[in-house]
Amino acid sequence: MKVAIIGFGSVGQGVAESIQNKDLGIMITGIADSKSGVIAGSGIPVGEVLAKKQSQGVCGDTDVSAWDVVKSADYDVLVECTPTDITTGKPALEYIRYAINRGRHVVTSNKGPVALAYKTLITEAGEQGVCLRYEATVCGAIPIIHTIQEGLAGNDILKIYGIFNGTCNYILTRMAEDGLTYEQALLEARELGYAEADPTYDVKGIDAAIKLVILANTVWGLDKSIDDVEITGIDNLTPEALQLAEKHGRTIRLIGEIDPAKGTLRVSPRIIPQEHPLVVDGTLNAVLLEADMADGITMIGRGAGSIETASAIIGDLIFIRDRYVKAA
Amino acid sequence: MKVAIIGFGSVGQGVAESIQNKDLGIMITGIADSKSGVIAGSGIPVGEVLAKKQSQGVCGDTDVSAWDVVKSADYDVLVECTPTDITTGKPALEYIRYAINRGRHVVTSNKGPVALAYKTLITEAGEQGVCLRYEATVCGAIPIIHTIQEGLAGNDILKIYGIFNGTCNYILTRMAEDGLTYEQALLEARELGYAEADPTYDVKGIDAAIKLVILANTVWGLDKSIDDVEITGIDNLTPEALQLAEKHGRTIRLIGEIDPAKGTLRVSPRIIPQEHPLVVDGTLNAVLLEADMADGITMIGRGAGSIETASAIIGDLIFIRDRYVKAA
Numbered sequence: 001m002k003v004a005i006i007g008f009g010s011v012g013q014g015v016a017e018s019i020q021n022k023d024l025g026i027m028i029t030g031i032a033d034s035k036s037g038v039i040a041g042s043g044i045p046v047g048e049v050l051a052k053k054q055s056q057g058v059c060g061d062t063d064v065s066a067w068d069v070v071k072s073a074d075y076d077v078l079v080e081c082t083p084t085d086i087t088t089g090k091p092a093l094e095y096i097r098y099a100i101n102r103g104r105h106v107v108t109s110n111k112g113p114v115a116l117a118y119k120t121l122i123t124e125a126g127e128q129g130v131c132l133r134y135e136a137t138v139c140g141a142i143p144i145i146h147t148i149q150e151g152l153a154g155n156d157i158l159k160i161y162g163i164f165n166g167t168c169n170y171i172l173t174r175m176a177e178d179g180l181t182y183e184q185a186l187l188e189a190r191e192l193g194y195a196e197a198d199p200t201y202d203v204k205g206i207d208a209a210i211k212l213v214i215l216a217n218t219v220w221g222l223d224k225s226i227d228d229v230e231i232t233g234i235d236n237l238t239p240e241a242l243q244l245a246e247k248h249g250r251t252i253r254l255i256g257e258i259d260p261a262k263g264t265l266r267v268s269p270r271i272i273p274q275e276h277p278l279v280v281d282g283t284l285n286a287v288l289l290e291a292d293m294a295d296g297i298t299m300i301g302r303g304a305g306s307i308e309t310a311s312a313i314i315g316d317l318i319f320i321r322d323r324y325v326k327a328a
Numbered sequence: 329m330k331v332a333i334i335g336f337g338s339v340g341q342g343v344a345e346s347i348q349n350k351d352l353g354i355m356i357t358g359i360a361d362s363k364s365g366v367i368a369g370s371g372i373p374v375g376e377v378l379a380k381k382q383s384q385g386v387c388g389d390t391d392v393s394a395w396d397v398v399k400s401a402d403y404d405v406l407v408e409c410t411p412t413d414i415t416t417g418k419p420a421l422e423y424i425r426y427a428i429n430r431g432r433h434v435v436t437s438n439k440g441p442v443a444l445a446y447k448t449l450i451t452e453a454g455e456q457g458v459c460l461r462y463e464a465t466v467c468g469a470i471p472i473i474h475t476i477q478e479g480l481a482g483n484d485i486l487k488i489y490g491i492f493n494g495t496c497n498y499i500l501t502r503m504a505e506d507g508l509t510y511e512q513a514l515l516e517a518r519e520l521g522y523a524e525a526d527p528t529y530d531v532k533g534i535d536a537a538i539k540l541v542i543l544a545n546t547v548w549g550l551d552k553s554i555d556d557v558e559i560t561g562i563d564n565l566t567p568e569a570l571q572l573a574e575k576h577g578r579t580i581r582l583i584g585e586i587d588p589a590k591g592t593l594r595v596s597p598r599i600i601p602q603e604h605p606l607v608v609d610g611t612l613n614a615v616l617l618e619a620d621m622a623d624g625i626t627m628i629g630r631g632a633g634s635i636e637t638a639s640a641i642i643g644d645l646i647f648i649r650d651r652y653v654k655a656a
Contacts, residue, residue, distance in 0.1 A: 014621075018482060018621065022482060022484075024482060135479075141619075141621070141622035141623060141625065142622075142625060143475060143478075143479025143480060143622075143625075146474070146475070146478055146479035147471060147474070147475060147479055150471075150474055150478050150479070150643070150646075150647065151463075151471025151474035151475055151478070151479065151643055152471060152639070152643060153642065153643045153646035153647070154346060154350060154352060154639070154642035154643060154645070154646050155639055155642075155643075275609070277608070277628055280605070281603070291469075291639070293342075293346065293469070293635050293636065293638060293639035293642070294469035294470075294471075294629060294630070294636055294639040294640075295469060295629065295630050295633075295635075295636060296628075296629060296630070297469065297470060297471075297627065297628070297629040298626075298627070298628040298629065299625065299626070299627050299628075300605055300624075300625070300626040300627075300628075301622060301623065301624060301625040301626065302622070302623050302624070305623075307621050307623075308621065308622055308623060310621060311480070311482070311483055311619070311621035311622040312622075314481065314482035314483075314621065315478070315479055315480060315481050315482060315483075317482070318478075318481035318482050319478065319481070322651065323650065323651065327655045
């Protein structure tokens with residue numbers, strides 16, 4: 001199976017390294033970063049490209065663009081892992097649509113296109129008979145979409161609850177544990193690299209809401225957007241509120257919740273018992289699925305990180321390899 | 329896709345009901361219990377057979393045996409869910425081998441054959457180009473084998489830890505919570521239907537050890553048997569030991585552990601922190617996978633129950649439908 005990788009930051013590099021180091025039956029025929037690209041139908045020497053990226057900051061030839069790779073490289077699957085633009089989804093959305101309409105499968109870690117244009121993408125993929133996978137967009141390394149679609153196949157999923165944002169979870173954990181104020185905990189999260197310079201996207205609950213939209217559309221075939229999510233962030237929480245909860249054997253976590261029967265799509269700080277399975281430490285994510293046969297299934301794992309994201313992408317690639325490319 | 333169901337207790341009936349009630353593209357062409365059987369190439373009227381089983385205690389014609397169904401019914405997949413005999417694996421083992429050598433896929437919830445004859449079964453299935461799945465044998469409704477093989481595909485699994493026996497977990501939870509003795513907690517577990525009249529198999533750690541053997545052989549391609557597992561049960565634990573652990577923010581759980589690098593395959597009561605993800609309540613099961621890319625992934629869910637077991641069987645059936653039968 002031949003793949004091209006668009007976006008060659010830490011995630012793209014992680015995917016390339018895994019393909020190089022593991023015997024997955026996958027060959028890389030195109031790579032592009034924002035400034036350069038490389039195309040080789042007989043396989044790219046991954047070690048050399050990684051070394052060049054490290055030493056020169058580019059993966060290939062500055063005459064070759066990402067669009068050249070998307071349009072001309074010989075691949076079965078496009079791996080799209082450029083940075084997310086959650087307002088427009090571009091340029092990722094355009095790369096993905098081009099690849100789909102070229103009749104190629106797509107794996108992406110990019111939340112923007114999936115949250116903004118799910119119906120369009122799935123419809124076009126269906127028309128072309130190709131597969132679009134995006135496990136990496138929700139809960140990092142936790143294979144939640146695989147679990148819902150394959151492991152729990154045949155189950156009706158009734159509800160989903162979860163901790164979808166590791167930054168918020170870290171801040172709340174620290175406020176509860178050591179009585180830090182929101183500002184102190186945020187500063188600490190920034191120093192540790194868990195929060196961006198502008199943390200709005202995380203602490204206002206937007207990132208969690210985007211993941212809910214992706215899950216709602218995937219699991220129940222809905223057509224929701226971020227505007228359909230009731231969102232309350234964690235930025236107004238006081239340490240006193242957390243300490244009061246702790247005093248009563250409870251704590252406060254930012255919970256994302258989908259209840260399709262009630263039409264609920266909500267992200268909000270919630271008071272929950274300390275022994276609840278969704279009470280996880282630090283930057284972990286956790287998801288609780290309620291299913292008609294399996295009952296409750298909880299999954300806990302790392303929600304971010306480049307190798308963790310690469311893990312989800314590789315899982316999707318192997319799914320496509322076994323389900324589509326091998327069978328063809 | 330056509331399936332035959334051997335074993336028509338609560339699990340077999342749950343599978344039949346799900347196939348009847350859900351639009352899975354699956355038809356049942358054979359059913360057998362220990363006393364009777366029914367074969368119909370054009371599809372069995374499931375509602376009638378379930379009603380007959382309820383009212384008369386048999387699913388079909390007493391002239392038709394399980395062997396008749398295994399040998400003569402027209403099916404793509406044999407669903408084998410007869411009671412487990414952990415010493416010989418029979419008769420399930422013989423049904424499964426017959427079906428495989430007839431060139432049919434097999435899904436089983438039966439730990440005996442998989443723990444006793446994994447290599448033989450996998451080798452014969454490979455020779456016949458058919459698929460053997462047994463998700464239901466480990467951790468009930470938790471799709472742990474799917475997660476390892478598909479969701480985390482491409483990851484090297486480094487270690488597995490888990491709570492593999494709900495009966496023991498219930499007893500330990502009750503001893504820790506309310507200071508019950510082992511005997512009191514066992515009695516309570518029996519009254520609630522969580523423990524068998526003879527609880528040896530559970531409380532001595534044998535059930536958990538069998539699940540470790542199945543996972544070790546599946547995940548790392550080993551050829552382990554129950555004799556390779558170091559086993560310590562929970563039947564000698566005192567409430568004082570549990571209370572001492574609780575006093576220090578810890579608790580005691582029966583942990584199954586596989587560390588292939590160290591050659592460890594062990595079931596034993598372990599002292600672990602109360603906030604550890606494997607500390608789950610009551611009869612729940614939990615598994616912590618350590619993987620090279622995804623890092624730690626924990627899954628928690630119901631480890632037993634007929635509809636939960638049926639859930640795992642249906643997941644396997646859909647896997648085979650999509651990966652083998654549809655593609656053929």
